[in-house]
Amino acid sequence: METDDVSVREQLFHNRVRETIICVLLFTCLYMLSYLILNQFRKTAEFVTDDVEDATVNKIALWLCTFTLSVAVCAVLLLPISILSNEVLLTFPQSYYMQWLNGSLIHGLWNLVFLFSNLSLVFLMPFAYFFTESEGFAGSRKGVMARVYEAVVLLLLLALLVLGIVWVASALLHDNIARKSLYDLWEYYLPYLYSGISLFGVLLLLLCTPLGLSRMFSVTGSLLVKPRVSHRLSVLNLNKSSCLNVVICCCRFSVFLVFPTEMRRKASPWQRNLGYPLAMLVLLALTVMCVLMVCFNVLELLLDETAMPRGMEDPHLGMASFSMFGSLGAAVQVVLILYLMVSSVVGFYSSPLFTGLLPRAQDTNLTQIIANCVSLLILSSALPVFSRTLGITRFDLLGDFGRYNWLGNFYVVFLYNMLFAGLTSASLIKTVTWAVQRELIRAFGQSTFILNL
Numbered sequence: 001m002e003t004d005d006v007s008v009r010e011q012l013f014h015n016r017v018r019e020t021i022i023c024v025l026l027f028t029c030l031y032m033l034s035y036l037i038l039n040q041f042r043k044t045a046e047f048v049t050d051d052v053e054d055a056t057v058n059k060i061a062l063w064l065c066t067f068t069l070s071v072a073v074c075a076v077l078l079l080p081i082s083i084l085s086n087e088v089l090l091t092f093p094q095s096y097y098m099q100w101l102n103g104s105l106i107h108g109l110w111n112l113v114f115l116f117s118n119l120s121l122v123f124l125m126p127f128a129y130f131f132t133e134s135e136g137f138a139g140s141r142k143g144v145m146a147r148v149y150e151a152v153v154l155l156l157l158l159a160l161l162v163l164g165i166v167w168v169a170s171a172l173l174h175d176n177i178a179r180k181s182l183y184d185l186w187e188y189y190l191p192y193l194y195s196g197i198s199l200f201g202v203l204l205l206l207l208c209t210p211l212g213l214s215r216m217f218s219v220t221g222s223l224l225v226k227p228r229v230s231h232r233l234s235v236l237n238l239n240k241s242s243c244l245n246v247v248i249c250c251c252r253f254s255v256f257l258v259f260p261t262e263m264r265r266k267a268s269p270w271q272r273n274l275g276y277p278l279a280m281l282v283l284l285a286l287t288v289m290c291v292l293m294v295c296f297n298v299l300e301l302l303l304d305e306t307a308m309p310r311g312m313e314d315p316h317l318g319m320a321s322f323s324m325f326g327s328l329g330a331a332v333q334v335v336l337i338l339y340l341m342v343s344s345v346v347g348f349y350s351s352p353l354f355t356g357l358l359p360r361a362q363d364t365n366l367t368q369i370i371a372n373c374v375s376l377l378i379l380s381s382a383l384p385v386f387s388r389t390l391g392i393t394r395f396d397l398l399g400d401f402g403r404y405n406w407l408g409n410f411y412v413v414f415l416y417n418m419l420f421a422g423l424t425s426a427s428l429i430k431t432v433t434w435a436v437q438r439e440l441i442r443a444f445g446q447s448t449f450i451l452n453l
Helices: 003-041 052-076 078-091 102-135 144-173 176-181 185-223 238-251 262-266 271-305 327-348 365-383 384-392 399-404 411-450
Strands: none
Touching: 003 102, 052 078, 052 102, 052 384, 078 102, 078 327, 102 144, 102 185, 102 365, 102 399, 144 176, 144 185, 176 185, 176 399, 185 262, 185 271, 185 327, 185 411, 238 262, 271 327, 271 365, 271 384, 271 411, 327 365, 327 384, 365 384, 384 411
């Protein structure tokens, strides 16, 4: 009997060590990727200065920003990794090489992301901002530690202010919880604070994603070579000189008649005539699919209580697929989740309120980098709740992600789905109709201009 107990403890120990190693390797790779990304946008002059103190402070703040950005990337990958892990275990249930992929690993990853995301939002990023702006208290010795002391004091004052505001809000809404929070801060007060942060992130996604879905068409179009539209000038019986005048004049009115740029010269006919239409069709299909899945989720909310988002303790990976279409449906869910995240980022930077935060290569100061990391972390940490609330996936929320107070409110979830479907449909219709109208006016204007000549 003792031998069995020892073997069980050894197995649990080895499993915990293996999960720790996997999480450390994953986070190390994401940290290196995040550092490379921030290194492309940071302003080099802030890190190469004659003042060694400022350079040291900026490097420490950049390390904290790198940590925050890596947590944001890991939060984006939470649902895709979980869904794909389930499908892999369904495909290879008895594989020896897949034994490391289990529910305990996925559950631990969710808990770590939740912990690090809140740690970054509440402590690390405010500390990084105060650290870069501080100069030390008056009368104290100058140096890095003087800045640390001032930043810590400011962070404590900010924490007290935020905790007081949230406690007053909880007292107004939930009197019992507010009383208990005075005695049990960790159990009642911090979850309420996390719930408010998540609600803010989900509302931000609700505003940014429909805007980003409509902007994705123009952004993708700017990155691809559009098909060449040529007019048959020979039917107009124009001589060589008049043809030259027509082309020169039309160059002022239409980008399709401009002489080829460097990109257009290098692009093959397949890229010009097939790549652009195919990319537009893919974007349109993904957007329509998102709207249809949200509409279907609205019907399920009215008919089935299990459609409500909820948390679970054990993911039970490898038991059944989270999509009625099997592995193909799971792959579509992963693509849609990543597509929604990219669209939300595009919509965030396209919004007039946040256009000034758009980073520029080798010309982004440290304050802007901190603001961008905070914004991306808020969006990415709310992505799992956002995707589950809209019914994009049936994978229930793990760990503390499923403890948010507002997730159990039917009216909030139902109204959220209706608003997303309405805003996305309106943005899509507006984008398509305006594009068709613009092309018709352009084509009609060009034809009238050529005939007048």
